[in-house]
Amino acid sequence: MEEEIELYLDDAKENMEKAIKHTIAEFAKIRAGRATPAMLDGLAVEYYGSMSPLHQVASIVAPDPRSIVIKPWEKNMVAAITKVLRESNLGLNPIAEADLVRLNIPPLSGERRQELVRKAKGEAEEGKIRVRAARKSANDGLKALQNEGAPEDAVRRAEEKVQAFTDQYIKKIDELLEVKEKDIMTV
Structure with missing residues (x-):
């Protein structure tokens, strides 16, 4: 049962990492005043x-x-x-x-910068949704293991780890958004 729990944890972490990579890729597409x-x-x-x-x-x-x-x-x-x-x-x-x-590439107006910040916030929220979906998937799998006879305390510890991963990756997305927002607003 411990191996199966670890598989769910690894899967959750991998999916959350993919959410971060996707968010970074989407941020790269948002113009921030410089040509890229x-x-x-x-x-x-x-x-x-x-x-x-x-x-x-x-x-x-x-x-x-x-x-x-x-x-x-x-x-x-x-x-x-x-x-x-x-x-x-x-x-x-x-x-x-x-x-x-x-x-x-023309310089960005103040209004256009605000619009791009809103777009970046939307992409960040999409990334957070992906992270939460990975958490839900892992927790559902862990519940199923518990129903199959896995020890309740082992499942609870695993759920706490999944929540810690979730908090960590959502914080990382917030940090990425802060950097992107500063980048967009810099004239």
Whole structure:
């Protein structure tokens, strides 16, 4: 029974770690005044009849804090990349050049910064929901073990460990949010 309890604990910790990684990835997509290639994560472009992530068909670099340069591996992809960027909800205006696409990142207004902070808070809340879901799943599994005959005190100790993990990972998400919020609000 002890091995099964440990499996539930390991599973809970692993799922909570995935929630943190997901939250970090989502925060990277939120623009914070500086240009970063991560802003374009999630964009896909049609490449030989199938949709491919933008980073697989072009190199994406941020040569300075106010611009991003996208250099496709094939020159004929410039038009398709420009179209995808215009249709995305990033609010950026791509400039197509001979063999690359340039994005100038305008400075953020105070109102836009507040909107991005709200978005970051929403992503943090999603991360916390994922952590709590991992806690619920682990606790449900532990209850099932108790019903199968596992010692009640061993299950209770395991539930306390799961709660400690939950508190630890939610605190980590709050810290990540605080850093991101400061990053967004820095002019």
